[in-house]
Amino acid sequence: MSEAPAQPITAPRYRAPTLWRRLGRSWQVRIGTAVVAVLGLVVLVTPAVAPYDPAQPNVQDRFQGPSRAHPLGTDDLGRDLLSRILYGSRISLAIGVIAVGIAFTGGVALGLLAGFYPRLDNLIMRSMDVLLAFPGLLLAIAILGALGPSLTNAMIAVGIASIPSFVRITRSAVLAVRSQEYVEASRALGVRDAHILVRHVLPNISPAVIVTTTLSMANAILAASVLSFLGLGVQPPTPEWGAMVFVAKNYLGFAPHIALFPILAIFVTVLGFNFLGDGLRDALDPRLSRL
């Protein structure tokens, strides 16, 4: 006779068709997805389609407006702006993905622990309160001040500064799920905590976490641009969008396009992620969908 250990009761999940239909109905999700998809495509094809080397100065051709040779014009050293913005998308997305990756990993882990184990709750949440006492950007600047300015450190700084919001969202979602019958039942059956957390709690808090992740991407890209604008992020000649605006501000009077195009790139990217995040929240939030 083989033993038949009790099957843990899996939680009810959102049924896919409804979710997809709801997602498809939202114009924000449609625009957001389109922007993010285009951005992803750009990141992949940039080396093949960028017309020039983004770091190659050509002083004779500086400050040119948009033309056939340079569709977005050239910057203060005659470098092609289109190529720089295309290559910049890789930097900006990498910053977004890695910074949010750090925040996601650290934040969700701490949030699960804080929500699931009341003993750890106070310790973790009070530490998060300390971090939250500083405005996010100021905290990132302080971390960069300690680590020294560089692209990697900017990613780490933005990541650490975004951890508290992940912890809070995760914890509150865990608190709501923790007392549900299916969790209680698993516990009563003697299922290990780690298993309950990963198999039952995590899937049920994922909507909240997914929304936070998407919105954090927008914030991380913006924060990294601001850090580079302040001269704390990437170092020359890396074509990061915020760093491009930093240099271009000196020429606003007679060559505003050098600042305008990277600003537009930041604007569209951040807007895309925000639309996607907002749309996902509307679609994934059962209370909103009933309205």
Add this chain to the structure above:
Amino acid sequence: MTRIVRWCVLALAAFAVAVPRLAAGAPAANGTFTFARPEETETLDPEKTTAVSSAEVDYLLYDTLLSLDYANGVKPGLAEKWTISPDGKTYTFTLRQGVRFASGKPLASADVKSTMDRWRTLKGSPTAFNISPVESVDAPNPATVVLHLKEPLSILLINLAGYSASILNADAVNRAGDDYGTGAGKVDGTGPYVLKEWVRNDRLVVTRNPAYTWGPPLYKNHGPAPFGTVVFHTIVEDTPRVASVQVGDAQFAESIPGEQVPALDKDRRVHVIRYADLNTAFIGFKLGHKPLDDLRVRQAINDGINRQEIIQGAYYGLATEALGPLAPGTPGWWPGAEKIGYRYDPSKAKRILDEDGWTQPAPGQPRQKNGQPLSLLFLYSPGPGVEQLVNLVQSELRGVGVAVRPQRMEWTAFLAALRAGQHDMFFINVRYVTPDVLYFYFHSKQRPAPNRFDWADPETDRLLELSRSSTNDRERMDAYQKLQQIIVQNAIWVPLVHEKRVVIASPNLTVPQMHANVLYKMLDLTLK
């Protein structure tokens, strides 16, 4: 009711009396000269600062024993004549008669003695090294001052013409103590202007000293000053500072960024003035860091940098090529730098590196030798054109297989990093009046900073000491020339450019000539 009417009548009467008085009290528009600059005055105690923004005001409030003409020649100032003993160790100055401080007190040798004694012994004075060989100061009679030196100092006379050597009223210094120079009432000099008001980070106002008649000989007008009031306005950002002259709020602005010059040349509301002072923009190597201990690597980097591209790209044409450490026109300048100095020759740079065993694994990648990549950390602090310069240097050196890792740092953090020796190479633009700047950078005693290159060479030290202490001009100039040869041949620097300065003035302001100290005492300026 009647009381109210009476008050109203009184108030009206007071107003009627006050308005014309207020109007009369305000300086006439053509009597006010406004000077817009990017930096705030640090202090008006001339012995405690190296800031140009303080020096500019000091030259108006104070006078010095000697003055500098437009060619940096030493001319009389508060001292009408002076003699130097044959051994170069005793300087005797005869003071001009009839000079008074703004407070009314006549200038006496006791004030000069107290100023010099305070300067050379003041704790933390960043400029005291300028008169470090001075051992004692005598004031045998009210019109005579004698300086006694341990050893001769060839550049003493020029140093006594600088703002740091401004003569202060001994009584005012004693009265104000450590607060001397911090505001109106705590400053007393013999200059053409008197401090009236100082609102930090906004404006500093000085008014004409009507008794002033002892201006230096380079001016046609020896006093009183042409303007009733001079206002120094602090405007940090470039664009609003330029705009202040365009709209007529200021008559003069300095630190004009090169990229704005072409547009300003066409702008009839401003007059662009370009002038040369003595400066060198350079890259310094840390010789203690491998592979920069290898002369051939340093030479290859010198050959791999395109100064013409930097002049166009970073300085908008407002600079000339630097082939040696000193600018042409500096006393003791070495013409040989024009012959053996490094000029852009990428194929020579590649050949040197090839011969030296640095091989390139693949095009676009840094060269390697014994598994070590040729990759250098390049520290810099932002400034007009510096961002472009760094990008150009990086791209030019990439062309010969040298990887450069630039790192931008805020000025004080930058200086601290250099002192700690974190750099492989760094960028600085240095301004100077005398070739003594070589002593500042290259004497082995000046390590780790400002000798941030680890350069320690007994012959260099001997020549530097000789250049300071020799009383024979020929011998000193020879020493300076040999020093420049050593510096170029050993490729301790990459001399890049000598920058031209750009200032703008309103078209109704006449500036006869620019001075090494910008507008100096402003005595010959006229405003239509």
